[in-house]
Amino acid sequence: MTLLHLAGVTRTVQLVDAPPLTILSGVDLDVAVGDRVSIVGRSGSGKSTLLNLLGLLDNPTTGVLEFDNRPVKSFSSAERDRVRGRDVGFIFQQFNLLQGRTALENVMTPLLYAQGKQFWQRARIATEMLDRVGLGHRLGAMPDKLSGGEQQRVAIARSLVRGPRLILADEPTGALDLETGADVMALLDEVATGSGAALITITHDPAIAALATRHLRLDHGVLTVAGANIGRTVSDDDVHDDLRDDDLAAVPA
Amino acid sequence: MNRLLSNVVGSFVEAWQELRIHKTRVMLSLIGVAVAVCAITTVVGLGAVAQQSIVEQNERSGGRSATLSLYASASDGSMIDPEAMQELWATALDRYGIDYASRVLYSTQTVQFTDGAVPVQVIAVDQPYGTMHRVKLTEGTWFSVDDADRLAPAVLVNEVFYDRIGRPDLATHPTTALLGATPATAVITGVYPVSTWETEPAMYMLMDTLTALTPADQLAAGGGAPNYELWVPPEISEDLIVALQRDTESALGAGTQVSVSRQDYAAYNEDPFASIKLLVGGVAGLVLLLGALGLVNIALVTLKQRIREIGVRRSFGATAGRVFFSVMMESIVATLVAGVVGVIGAVLIVTNPMLQEFISQGMVTDFPPFPVEAAILGLVCATVVGALAGLLPALVAVRVKVIDAIRY
Numbered sequence: 001m002t003l004l005h006l007a008g009v010t011r012t013v014q015l016v017d018a019p020p021l022t023i024l025s026g027v028d029l030d031v032a033v034g035d036r037v038s039i040v041g042r043s044g045s046g047k048s049t050l051l052n053l054l055g056l057l058d059n060p061t062t063g064v065l066e067f068d069n070r071p072v073k074s075f076s077s078a079e080r081d082r083v084r085g086r087d088v089g090f091i092f093q094q095f096n097l098l099q100g101r102t103a104l105e106n107v108m109t110p111l112l113y114a115q116g117k118q119f120w121q122r123a124r125i126a127t128e129m130l131d132r133v134g135l136g137h138r139l140g141a142m143p144d145k146l147s148g149g150e151q152q153r154v155a156i157a158r159s160l161v162r163g164p165r166l167i168l169a170d171e172p173t174g175a176l177d178l179e180t181g182a183d184v185m186a187l188l189d190e191v192a193t194g195s196g197a198a199l200i201t202i203t204h205d206p207a208i209a210a211l212a213t214r215h216l217r218l219d220h221g222v223l224t225v226a227g228a229n230i231g232r233t234v235s236d237d238d239v240h241d242d243l244r245d246d247d248l249a250a251v252p253a
Numbered sequence: 254m255n256r257l258l259s260n261v262v263g264s265f266v267e268a269w270q271e272l273r274i275h276k277t278r279v280m281l282s283l284i285g286v287a288v289a290v291c292a293i294t295t296v297v298g299l300g301a302v303a304q305q306s307i308v309e310q311n312e313r314s315g316g317r318s319a320t321l322s323l324y325a326s327a328s329d330g331s332m333i334d335p336e337a338m339q340e341l342w343a344t345a346l347d348r349y350g351i352d353y354a355s356r357v358l359y360s361t362q363t364v365q366f367t368d369g370a371v372p373v374q375v376i377a378v379d380q381p382y383g384t385m386h387r388v389k390l391t392e393g394t395w396f397s398v399d400d401a402d403r404l405a406p407a408v409l410v411n412e413v414f415y416d417r418i419g420r421p422d423l424a425t426h427p428t429t430a431l432l433g434a435t436p437a438t439a440v441i442t443g444v445y446p447v448s449t450w451e452t453e454p455a456m457y458m459l460m461d462t463l464t465a466l467t468p469a470d471q472l473a474a475g476g477g478a479p480n481y482e483l484w485v486p487p488e489i490s491e492d493l494i495v496a497l498q499r500d501t502e503s504a505l506g507a508g509t510q511v512s513v514s515r516q517d518y519a520a521y522n523e524d525p526f527a528s529i530k531l532l533v534g535g536v537a538g539l540v541l542l543l544g545a546l547g548l549v550n551i552a553l554v555t556l557k558q559r560i561r562e563i564g565v566r567r568s569f570g571a572t573a574g575r576v577f578f579s580v581m582m583e584s585i586v587a588t589l590v591a592g593v594v595g596v597i598g599a600v601l602i603v604t605n606p607m608l609q610e611f612i613s614q615g616m617v618t619d620f621p622p623f624p625v626e627a628a629i630l631g632l633v634c635a636t637v638v639g640a641l642a643g644l645l646p647a648l649v650a651v652r653v654k655v656i657d658a659i660r661y
Contacts, residue, residue, distance in 0.1 A: 052656045055568065078572045085570015092659055096565045100274035112263040113570040119259040158569070 002069065003166055003198050004031040004054060009063035011049050011221075023049045024221045027063070033165060035198045036189070038209035040226065041218030047170075047202050050218060054200060055168050056084045085113045089159030089197070091188070093171035095151040097143040097158075103130060104139040107158045114162060129157040133187060149180035153187060160191055167192055169201045173208055185211055260575060268582040275555060282551050283591040285544030286638060290595030291602070292537035294631035296530050298603035301624040310448075311517070312387045316482060319490035320385060320517040323481040323497055328508050332478055335469060341504050342481055345497060351483050355379035356460045358479035360472065364454070365430035366417055373414065374455040377463035377479070385484040388457075393423045393443025396459055400442075406431075406462040409443040414454035435466050482516075490515055544591075545638045548584060552646035556580075563650050564658025573651045580650045584643025585636055592635025596628050603627075 009027040012020040023046045031037055041047050052058035053065060056072060065072045067083065075083065089110075097106045104126055111122035118125065130136055133153040143151055152172065159167060172188065173181030185208055192199045203209050215226035272279055323342075325333055346354050358377040363370050382388070383395035391412065400407045405428070410418075418441075421427040428438045445457070460479070464472065485493055494513045501511045563576055571579075600623050602608065 048656055055656075057568070057655050078574060081567070081570055081572040081575075084568070090568045090659075092565075096561065096659060098562055098565065101270060105270065109566065110569040112266060113566075113572075113575065115256050115259050119263065162570075 001033050002030055003033055003035075003067070004029065005064065005066040005069070006030070006053070006060075007064040009053065009060040009065055011046075011053065011058070012061045022221055024053075024060075024223075027221075027223045029216070029223060031166070031198050031200065033198055034193075034196055035200075035214060036192075036212040037198070037200045037214045037216060038212035038226075039200065039202045039216045039218055039223070040204065040206070040209050041202075045218045046221040047218055050223070051168060051170055051202060054166075055088055055090060056080050082113075085110060086162060087165045089162070089164035089167045091152070091155050091159045091167065091169040091172045093174040095143070095148075095155045095175070097151055097154055099143055102140045102142060103135060103146065103154045106143070106154055107161050110158060110162050118162060126157070126161055129161045130154070132191065133157045147180075148176050149184060152176060152180075152184050156184070156188055156191065160195060160197075163195055163197075165197050167197050167199045169199065169203075171203055172201065173203070173205060178207075181205070181208065260578070264575065264579045264582045265586065267579045268586045271579075271583045272587055275551070278551050278555075279548075279587055282544065282547035283587055285540055285547055286588050286635060287544075287591040287595040287598070289537045289541035289544055290592045290631045290635050291598040292533060292540065292595075293634055294596050294599035294627050295602050296533045296537065297627035297630055298599055298623055299608075300530055301621050301627065302603065302609060305621045309387075309389075314386075315517045316385050317387060317484060318517045319485055319487040319515055321483045321485060321490060321494060321497070321513060322516045323483070323501065323511070323513045324478070325501060325505060325509055325511045326478060328510055333505065333509065335472075335478075337505075338478070341501060344504075345500060346483075348500075349493065349496070351485060353381045353385050353484035355382035355385060355482050356479040357382065357482055358460065358463065358472075360463060360467070362456075362458075362463075362466070363432040364414075364456075365432055370432055371454065374453065375458050375463060376455065377458050377460045379460050381484070382457075382482075385482065388445060390443045390445050393441070395443060396457075401459050401461040403440070406437060406439045406458065406466070407442045408439045408462075409445055409457040410441055411445055411451065411455045412447045413452060414456060415441075415444045417454055431466065433466050434468055434471060437466055541634060541638055545588075545642045548588070548639075548642040549645055552580075552584060552642065553649070556646050556649055559650075560653050560658045563653045564655045567653070567655040568659065576653075577647045577651045580647040581640065581643040584646070585639035588635045588639030588642070589632065592632045595635065596631040599627070599631060 006027050006029040009024060009029075010022065011024040012022045014020050027050065039047065039050065049058070053060055056067060056075075059065070059073055068087070072080065097103075098109060101109075104123070107126035107129055108122045111118050111125060114122070127136070127139060130139060133156055135150060135153055135157065138146065138150065141150075143154070146154065152175075167188075169188065173184055176184060188199065189211060199212075201208060201212060209215055209226075217224050217226040325338065327333055342354075342356070345351075355378050360375045360377055361372045362375045364373045380396050380398055380400070388395060390409065392415075393409070395409070396407060408429070410429075418427065418429065421441075423441065423443070427441045429441060431437045431439050439458075483493075494515070498511055498513045501513070502509070505511065563571075566576065567573075603623055
């Protein structure tokens with residue numbers, strides 16, 4: 001079942017005294033429930049803009065963007081926020097836990113924007129979620145008292161607490177050491193599998209990208225299947241790139 | 254409905270969390286708001302007590318609205334024949350159908366106390382005077398219509414008099430000896446309160462009693478003509494003044510001076526506390542403004558740090574409206590709490606017995622309860638300040654670009 005459908009999506013920004021800048025061009029992408037997609041790309045390749053679009057935070061300039069078979073353009077602003085709250089979970093590189101709130105309060109935050117049972121039983125639901133990520137014993141801990149790995153686990157619990165159908169992970173291991181990053185990704189994969197959600201991971205790290213079943217690459221606003229570029233010569237431009245195609249090629253699919 | 258309820262409750266939860274985190278800073282800025290609300294509420298509350306005190310005092314001296322006074326004297330300074338005057342008075346009351354009217358004459362009677370005979374001021378009145386001046390008694394009752402026929406005249410004494418005779422129980426019909434031209438034993442049937450500055454004994458007596466006890470020539474020598482008072486509906490008072498003036502002048506003929514005028518407080522009612530109220534209210538308004546500015550300042554400074562947080566909240570489904578409402582709510586919840594503290598402070602100040610005593614000077618028998626409108630005014634002020642202080646940060650918060658806020 002298709003959750004996200006992008007066809008010929010472009011995104012340009014109007015600049016003062018300059019021709020419009022094209023950030024994304026001709027992006028085609030279909031994401032179904034349960035998919036594991038990784039997107040790699042250099043800084044400035046348009047990853048943030050793509051994330052905005054996938055997370056219903058922005059509209060494409062041209063092209064079709066459908067969420068749940070409904071064109072996103074037809075959503076009102078409040079409706080779009082509500083759909084995002086219900087169906088999309090975000091995980092950020094810097095964790096972005098709310099400071100001064102306990103782990104439990106952080107996980108309860110998305111439930112504050114829910115209705116009915118989810119809203120009124122938010123404490124119980126959030127406690128269960130923290131239990132599932134192995135932090136049932138740290139409910140009252142403030143973010144600054146948690147390790148990086150624990151913070152990201154709280155963030156994972158927070159993104160999944162409303163049972164979203166799409167999880168957007170933006171450099172989820174970028175601020176963690178290798179081993180902790182692997183643990184966190186294993187957990188994310190496990191919880192996402194358990195809930196049947198689609199997981200889109202944006203990353204620099206080929207090892208993390210390799211965990212996905214579909215590998216995409218964003219280059220100067222063009223989204224391609226990463227496998228198609230394997231074998232491309234490494235140009236001088238790419239020397240400073242975090243991710244080289246040959247790294248990716250070395251990873252077993 | 255469900256959505257509305259969870260939105261409102263959710264906003265409260267968010268606002269409360271935010272306040273809890275920044276409690277020290279918020280509290281400091283709220284002290285100003287609480288003080289200002291307390292001052293405004295106190296001013297309004299004290300105004301009510303002062304108003305009551307003034308109304309009671311004025312009614313006691315000047316009568317209720319509208320009380321007219323008629324005074325006639327001969328141009329050569331001599332007294333007008335009391336009997337002619339009395340007849341004219343009775344005719345006027347009858348003609349205009351006036352039920353509440355009283356003669357008022359200040360005189361003295363010598364009273365035998367245990368430590369000697371003392372001249373005591375007498376206010377001689379007719380029976381309706383009690384209603385016309387809303388005379389309140391601490392004990393006993395006002396004169397009844399039959400009291401004029403009593404063989405032992407009834408008198409109402411003030412607290413000073415009552416203390417001086419040892420505060421006997423009125424049920425035992427205590428008496429006092431009047432040593433006038435016609436000595437008599439009077440029965441004390443009531444006691445009325447005195448203000449803190451009154452130290453001399455005094456008493457009320459019916460006019461008919463006084464005239465029976467005192468020969469006319471002695472009365473004339475002692476006090477002059479009585480004042481004639483009427484309590485009439487305010488709307489007819491103007492016309493009645495003209496009619497009474499005309500009637501009396503024509504009945505008494507040339508060589509007399511007649512003056513009919515309104516003497517109750519409502520005729521020249523001005524709030525003597527108006528200037529103080531205005532001053533304290535103005536200062537309180539300034540303090541409130543400063544408190545609000547402090548609140549805006551803090552809200553804007555913390556907003557800078559909170560842009561990321563707002564971005565995170567937006568990414569988890571908070572609508573723009575919800576973010577606006579939550580930020581606004583923070584400010585309102587905070588000032589409302591400050592307002593409640595301020596109002597409680599004001600209630601404690603205004604209902605403080607020492608302060609009430611100071612304001613009323615012992616002349617208020619019915620202290621009004623703390624005025625609800627003052628409390629409501631205080632809370633409304635606090636809420637409005639909160640809403641105004643929250644508006645600017647809330648507008649900034651709504652304009653936050655979500656992904657930029659998260660990734661900067």
